[in-house]
Structures are given as C-alpha cells and as structure tokens.
Amino acid sequence: MEISLKANITALVIVLLCAVVKTIRETPVIESELKTEIRCHKQCICTAYELLCPGANITEVLNYGLNMQVFYLDFSNMALTNFPMEVMYMTDCKKLNLSSNSIRLMHGSSLWALRDLEELVLSNNSIANIALISPGTLLNYNNNIKVLNLSNNPMIVLSQDHDSILYSDFLEILDLSWCRIESLVGPEVLSGLKRLKYLDLSHNPLKRLDQLYTKTLQILNVRGCLLNHINNSALVGLKSLNVLDISQNEYLDMDYNNIIRTSMLETLDASKCSVLRPKLDGMTNLKGAFFNGNRIRELTAYQFANSTKLITLDLSKNHLEIVHHFAFFGMTSLLFLDLSSNKIVDISWDFMIETNMPPLEILNLSHNQVSTIGILKSSTLQQLDLSHCLINQIPRDAILRLDRLTKLNLSFNPLQTLSLGSLNSSLLSLLDLSYCRISRLSYEFVNSVSLSDVRLTGNRLVALKSGTFAKCPNLKYVYLDDNPWRCDCFTVDFEYMASLIEKTNENFQVKNFDYREPVCLSPDNVTGLPWNVACNSSAYLLSRALIRKNISIALGVVLILCVSSVVVVFVAAHENMRTRQAVCTQIQGLDDYEDGDHHQDSEWTDGGGSGRRTAAHDEYEAAASSVAKLSQLPTYEEACMLYKKSVPARVKRHSCTQTADVCVPAAVNDVAATATDRLLRDYDDDDDEMAADPDSHGGSNRLPSQSTTIPAKHRVTQV
Incomplete structure (x- = not known):
C-alpha cells in the first residue's frame, strides 16, 4: 500500500513538472499574442x-x-x-x-x-x-x-x-x-x-399569409406587418411550428368562422390586432394565447371549451365588459388568466370561482371597475391582483377559503378601513395595500403566520397601534413610507413602529436593497425629517423638554386649584351647617317655651304668684332681649333711606330644613307675638284676681292693669 502511495505521489510530481515546462515553452507565444x-x-x-x-x-x-x-x-x-x-x-x-x-x-x-x-x-x-x-x-x-x-x-x-x-x-x-x-x-x-x-x-x-411548407420551422415571426387575412390552411404545412407571432397587425381580425388549423402550435401571440372574437378551436395543442390590446368586448359561454391544454390566456387591455359565467368552462389546464385593463364592472364570484373556473394559480383583475368582492373559494389560486380598481370594502373572511393564496395586491383602491378578519389567510406571504386611503388599522387586523411582506406606502396613516402585526411571526418587510406620520418618539405605539422599520432595514441590507424610510409630518418642528433623524434631533428633544415642563406646571396649577376649591367648599359647608344648627337650636327653644305656657299658667294660679311672675318675667325678658337683638328696627332716618318693596306674607317655620333667610324673620315674629299675648293675658288675670279679692294682695304687689303702661324694656315691636 505504501508503494502505491509513493507511486501516486511520484506521478503527481511528474505531471506538475510537465505543466511547468509547457508553461515556460508557451510564454513566447503568449507574449507574441500580446504584442x-x-x-x-x-x-x-x-x-x-x-x-x-x-x-x-x-x-x-x-x-x-x-x-x-x-x-x-x-x-x-x-x-x-x-x-x-x-x-x-x-x-x-x-x-x-x-x-x-x-x-x-x-x-x-x-x-x-x-x-x-x-x-x-x-x-x-x-x-x-x-x-x-x-x-x-x-x-x-x-x-x-x-x-x-x-x-x-x-x-x-x-x-x-x-x-x-x-x-x-x-x-x-x-x-x-x-x-x-x-x-x-x-x-x-x-x-x-x-x-x-x-x-x-x-x-x-x-398583407397575406398563405400556405407554407417546411418540416423544421419552429418559430414564425410576422409581427408588425400589414396582415389582414390568414388562410385557414396557412400553418398546416408547418409540421413543427410551436410559436406564431402575428402581433401588431392592426388590420388583422381572426374571423370567427375561419378556423386556423395547426396541430403543433403551442404559443400564439395575437396582441395589438383587431380581434373581436378569439377562436382557438383548430389549435388543439395550444398552451399559451395572448390577445391583449385587441377589441374584444364580450366573452360568451363555452368560448374556450376546446382549449383543454391552454395554460396561459392573456385578455388584458381590451374593452371587456361582459364575462359570461361559463366563459372559461372546459379549460381544465388553465393556470394563468389576465383580465386586467378592461371595463369589467361586476363579476359573479360565486359562479366563476366555486364551480366553473379552471384550476387557476394566477388571476389578474387589475385596472378594472370592480367595486365589490365576494367570498372567494379556490384550492389552487396562489396570486390575486385587484389593484387599481374601485374596491372600498372587503367582507369578513373574503380570502379565508383561498387555501393556497400567497400574494394579494389591493393597491390603489379607495379602501379606508379594514374590518377584523377580512384578510386572514394561512399561507399569505405578500400583502400590498399601498396607495389606498387607509387611515387606521385595527389591532391584529391580519392573521397570517406566513406573512412576510406588507406594503402600506402612500396611505393616510398617522400612527400604528402596538401589536398590529402580533399574529404575523414571520414578518420581515413593512413599507411605511409616504404617510403623514406623527412622530411621538417616546410613545409605545411609535416604538413599535420603529421596531418594524428597523427590522425591514436589516433585511434590506442583507439583500443590498435601499429602503425609503418614513418621514414625519408632525410635530411642526420635525416636519419633513426621517423618523430616526427626527427622534434624535435637538429640536425634538428641546420641544419634548418644554412640553414636559409645561405639563408639570399645568398639573401643579390644576392641583392647587382643586385643593383650594375643596377647602372653600368644606369651609362654606361647615359654616352653613353651624348657622343652621344655631338657628334650629333657638327655634327649638322657643318652640319648647311656647309648649310650656299652659303649665306655667297653672302654676301661677295655684300660688306663689310673685316668685312665679318673677321667673316668667325673667324668661320673657331673656327671650325678648334675644328677639330684640335679632329684629331690632332701624331708626327713622335709616328707614327713610331703605329700599321700599312689598312685604311678603309671613311664613311659619316648621322644619329646620327651611332656608335661614325665611326661618329667622318668621320665628322672630311668632315669638314676639306669643310673648306679648302671654304677658298681656297674665296682667289681665292678675287684675281680675285682685278685683275679686283686694285684701289678699298687697298694694305693693298689685300688677298694673291692661291700660297700665308696660315699661319700654318689656315692649316688643312685631316685625
């Protein structure tokens, strides 16, 4: 094994040496080429x-x-x-x-x-x-x-x-x-x-396209010619033709009765022609048809029923107003449908989406006059574009039954508010709401665990509530620029918005993209500044300090006023209570005095007249003195200077709940009248008793008669 390893190393060294030698030999050739x-x-x-x-x-x-x-x-x-x-x-x-x-x-x-x-x-x-x-x-x-x-x-x-x-x-x-x-x-x-x-x-x-023969031609481009007619057998001899481009022939109308037959054609571009009613029956293998920029006004029922292999159909930039419920019936392979830039006002969502629509993955309805959205249902739709329409309201659970929806574009619609749950979707990853009229987003207005990209550019948002995207854990990009933001930098809501912006910036830096940061509209001292500059500016910090100082002063003044008001109210209530209690005490005493008259009269008649009269006189004098003090009349000169008005009827007080200004004069008048009547009655009784038995009473003890003048200190004038 060691021998084989050494042999391999030796061979490798030899190869390297050969490469070096070859490089040295080829150096003059390279130099000559450079020269x-x-x-x-x-x-x-x-x-x-x-x-x-x-x-x-x-x-x-x-x-x-x-x-x-x-x-x-x-x-x-x-x-x-x-x-x-x-x-x-x-x-x-x-x-x-x-x-x-x-x-x-x-x-x-x-x-x-x-x-x-x-x-x-x-x-x-x-x-x-x-x-x-x-x-x-x-x-x-x-x-x-x-x-x-x-x-x-x-x-x-x-x-x-x-x-x-x-x-x-x-x-x-x-x-x-x-x-x-x-x-x-x-x-x-x-x-x-x-x-x-x-x-x-x-x-x-x-001007004409007649029959051609070639077995190998795959792409035929006759764009921008003056074609006004295509023979129905013009493509029969093109056995391998896959793509036919007849676009920008402004005089060309594919006659509905003239069926162009080709068995191999897969892509037909007939955009910007004068087609009124597209007919694709003879193109049995067609997979892509582009009729954008024509004069199509209506799609009738079963119009594409034989195009069972068609995958892409572009009908944008026409004059479409009417789309029949069964217009796309039978298109079992259609994945991409573009109906943008037409004049569609109303779509029967129930018929199109639930029953008769093909298994679409991408549907483009932008730049139409659609104003309402129904409850959509599809198990295949992945992208839905409804931008530049007239949609002003989205019903609750509108897209909840779009099981595979990942991208939803609602930009440039007159949307003002979004109801809770209207945009819930389990797989939604991109939501475009830019350049609408949204002024407020409800708390947790969207519930989608897959949402990663939200675009709110160009709306009327002033603030963003904390937790608006609390149910979107995978959120990476939030576009908030071109809104009239109020930069309350130290509030919880603004800190939440700032965290979203910082996260977006970090993700953009990873992809080397530029991100337009939100700009403040208010307060006035930071208008036009990006939010991060505004919140760190000296003007904002100074304004913030002044605001805090002013708030502290205002709170102090309000607190002082509140305490003073409470004290004043308490003192006034206390004084009023004391006055009421004093008046009620006096009135109660006078009432008790009046109730005891009969008992005192009986004691006077039974014996001990001089002592009893003396006690009665003392009590009377005390009451009269108190009443005189409360009801002393002005002098003649003072009375002449007083304002003259009618004297109200005397009111007898029966309750301490009655006001003091009514209670005092009435009580004084009652007491004075009662005391005077009682004193005169006592004098009359004594005169009668002395007349009957003059010897039983000494001359020194005789009370004056009724005509006898009462001393001035005992006279009480009725008020």
Whole structure:
C-alpha cells in the first residue's frame, strides 16, 4: 500500500513538472499574442480574438495589416460596395459583420474559405433581390453556419423560383425583418433550408399569409406587418411550428368562422390586432394565447371549451365588459388568466370561482371597475391582483377559503378601513395595500403566520397601534413610507413602529436593497425629517423638554386649584351647617317655651304668684332681649333711606330644613307675638284676681292693669 502511495505521489510530481515546462515553452507565444493585440489601427478595437473597425476607412485598415486569427470581425459602416476579398484569409472567423454598407451582391465562392463561420450579418445593405447573393451556392461550404441576417434590405418578393431559393443544410435562423417584402410566392419558398428553426419576417408590408411548407420551422415571426387575412390552411404545412407571432397587425381580425388549423402550435401571440372574437378551436395543442390590446368586448359561454391544454390566456387591455359565467368552462389546464385593463364592472364570484373556473394559480383583475368582492373559494389560486380598481370594502373572511393564496395586491383602491378578519389567510406571504386611503388599522387586523411582506406606502396613516402585526411571526418587510406620520418618539405605539422599520432595514441590507424610510409630518418642528433623524434631533428633544415642563406646571396649577376649591367648599359647608344648627337650636327653644305656657299658667294660679311672675318675667325678658337683638328696627332716618318693596306674607317655620333667610324673620315674629299675648293675658288675670279679692294682695304687689303702661324694656315691636 505504501508503494502505491509513493507511486501516486511520484506521478503527481511528474505531471506538475510537465505543466511547468509547457508553461515556460508557451510564454513566447503568449507574449507574441500580446504584442499582436497591442498592434492595432487607431480606428479599430483589437484583441487576440476580435477586430472591431466599425466606421473605419477600409483601405487604411487593410494597409495597416490584419490579424488573421480573429474569431470576430466587424467591418460594418465602412461604405463597402463589394465583399472584401481579404476576409477570405481569416479562416478562423466565426462571426462576420458587414452591416450598414452598400453591398449589392455576393459571389457564390465568397465564403468558401470560412469553414468555421457561424454567423453572417448583411443587414442594412443594398440587396434588392435574394438572387443577387447567389443563394444556391453561397452557404454550400459553411457546415457550421447557423445565422444569416438579411434584415433592412430593399427586397420585395420571396419566390420559389430556382434562382431565388436559399439553400443550406445547416442554417437555423433567417432574419428578413424590416425589408420590403409584400408577398411570399409559392409554398416552396423555404424548401431549401433543411434545418431552419426561426424565420423572422416582421415589419414587412406583408398583407397575406398563405400556405407554407417546411418540416423544421419552429418559430414564425410576422409581427408588425400589414396582415389582414390568414388562410385557414396557412400553418398546416408547418409540421413543427410551436410559436406564431402575428402581433401588431392592426388590420388583422381572426374571423370567427375561419378556423386556423395547426396541430403543433403551442404559443400564439395575437396582441395589438383587431380581434373581436378569439377562436382557438383548430389549435388543439395550444398552451399559451395572448390577445391583449385587441377589441374584444364580450366573452360568451363555452368560448374556450376546446382549449383543454391552454395554460396561459392573456385578455388584458381590451374593452371587456361582459364575462359570461361559463366563459372559461372546459379549460381544465388553465393556470394563468389576465383580465386586467378592461371595463369589467361586476363579476359573479360565486359562479366563476366555486364551480366553473379552471384550476387557476394566477388571476389578474387589475385596472378594472370592480367595486365589490365576494367570498372567494379556490384550492389552487396562489396570486390575486385587484389593484387599481374601485374596491372600498372587503367582507369578513373574503380570502379565508383561498387555501393556497400567497400574494394579494389591493393597491390603489379607495379602501379606508379594514374590518377584523377580512384578510386572514394561512399561507399569505405578500400583502400590498399601498396607495389606498387607509387611515387606521385595527389591532391584529391580519392573521397570517406566513406573512412576510406588507406594503402600506402612500396611505393616510398617522400612527400604528402596538401589536398590529402580533399574529404575523414571520414578518420581515413593512413599507411605511409616504404617510403623514406623527412622530411621538417616546410613545409605545411609535416604538413599535420603529421596531418594524428597523427590522425591514436589516433585511434590506442583507439583500443590498435601499429602503425609503418614513418621514414625519408632525410635530411642526420635525416636519419633513426621517423618523430616526427626527427622534434624535435637538429640536425634538428641546420641544419634548418644554412640553414636559409645561405639563408639570399645568398639573401643579390644576392641583392647587382643586385643593383650594375643596377647602372653600368644606369651609362654606361647615359654616352653613353651624348657622343652621344655631338657628334650629333657638327655634327649638322657643318652640319648647311656647309648649310650656299652659303649665306655667297653672302654676301661677295655684300660688306663689310673685316668685312665679318673677321667673316668667325673667324668661320673657331673656327671650325678648334675644328677639330684640335679632329684629331690632332701624331708626327713622335709616328707614327713610331703605329700599321700599312689598312685604311678603309671613311664613311659619316648621322644619329646620327651611332656608335661614325665611326661618329667622318668621320665628322672630311668632315669638314676639306669643310673648306679648302671654304677658298681656297674665296682667289681665292678675287684675281680675285682685278685683275679686283686694285684701289678699298687697298694694305693693298689685300688677298694673291692661291700660297700665308696660315699661319700654318689656315692649316688643312685631316685625
């Protein structure tokens, strides 16, 4: 085993030595090639394998010398009238460009030495007829030729004459675009090209497309011609045709009764024509049909029923107004449907989505006049584009039954609010709501564990509630630019928004993309600043400090006012309570005094009259003195100066709940009247008693009669 290992090492060393020796031997060759590369005419660009002299003087270039080992030779725009014979010696040349000259003809042996030639460019010359370039023998010696470009030459006709048929067993691409070809005469025009795969006849004044024969042609391009009719058997002889481009023929209307038959065609591009009713019945193997930019107004029932293999159907930029419920019935393979830029107002979502629609993966309804969305249902739909419509409301659970939906575009719609649960979808990863009119997002407005990209650019959002995307754990990108944000940098909601922006920035830096950061609209001192600049600016910090200081002062003032108000109210209530209690106490005493009159009268009559009268007089004097103080009348001079108004009726107080201004005068009047009546009654009783028994009472003890004058200190004037 050791011997074999040593042998392998020895062999490896020998190989390395051989490589080094070979490199040393080839060094002079490399140096000579570098010297050849440097030696170049001033009007050319030269490398070891290229000689590019567009617009140079051919005589000067030839006299300077040519590198015969180049692979790519460019002699375009050199005013050549004939094929330069010096080119024949460049036997390694693979691409020869003689475009934009004045070459009119070529001999059959012009290319005989260029055995490795793969591409010949003769565009924009003066070749008026293909017969002038010896089509029968020109390419006979070039077994590697793949591309022949004869575009933009003044050729008028391609015919099946023997002298006009181009022969080659190896040519695959023939470019005859931008010539002046008006007709293809005869079905054998292409019969000499045994391996032709691509024929470009675009932008010729070709008016008809009749029957052609070739077994190898795969792509036929007649874009931008003047076609107004295609024969129903024009494609029958093209046994391998896969792609037909008849777009930009503005006079072409695929007659609904003229069924174009081809069994191998897979892609048809009929965009920007004048098609009114597309008919695809004869194209049984068709997989892609493009009718965008036509004049289609209506899709009838079962219109594409026989296109069972069609995968892509583009009907955008038409005048579609009516789409029948069963228009796409039978299209069992359709995956991509484009109905954008039409005039569709209403779609029967129930019929189209649930029952009669094919297993679509991508549906484009943008730039229509759709205003409502139904409850969508599909087990295959992955992308839905409803941008640039008139949708102003999305019902709850509108997309919940789209089991495989990953991308939803609702941008440029007059949406203002989004109801909770309207955009819930388990696999939704991209949600585009940019340039709507959304001013508020509800908390957790979307519930999708797969959501990674949310676009809210160009709305009317001022703030974003914390936790808005709480149920989106895989969120990576949130576009919030072009909104009138209020930068309250120290609030919880703004910190949540800032965290979303920072996460988006980090993910964009990983992908080397630029991200437009949100700009503040308010407060005024940070208007126009990006959010991160605004929150770190001195103006914002100063404004924040001033706001805090002002708030503190305002709170202090409010607190002082509140405490003062409470104290004032408490003191007033306390004083009012004391006043009420004092008045009620006095009134209660007077009421008790009145209730005790009868008892005192009986004691007076029973005996001890002088003592009892003295006690009654003392009590009366105290009450009268108190009442006099409360009801003392002004002097005459003061009374003359008082305001005169009618005296209200006397109100007797029966409850302490009555107000003090009513309670005091009424009580005073009642007490004064009662005391006066009682005193006069006592005097009358004493007079009667003394008259009956004058001896039982001494003269010194006799009370004055009723007419006796009462001392001034006992007189009480009624208020």
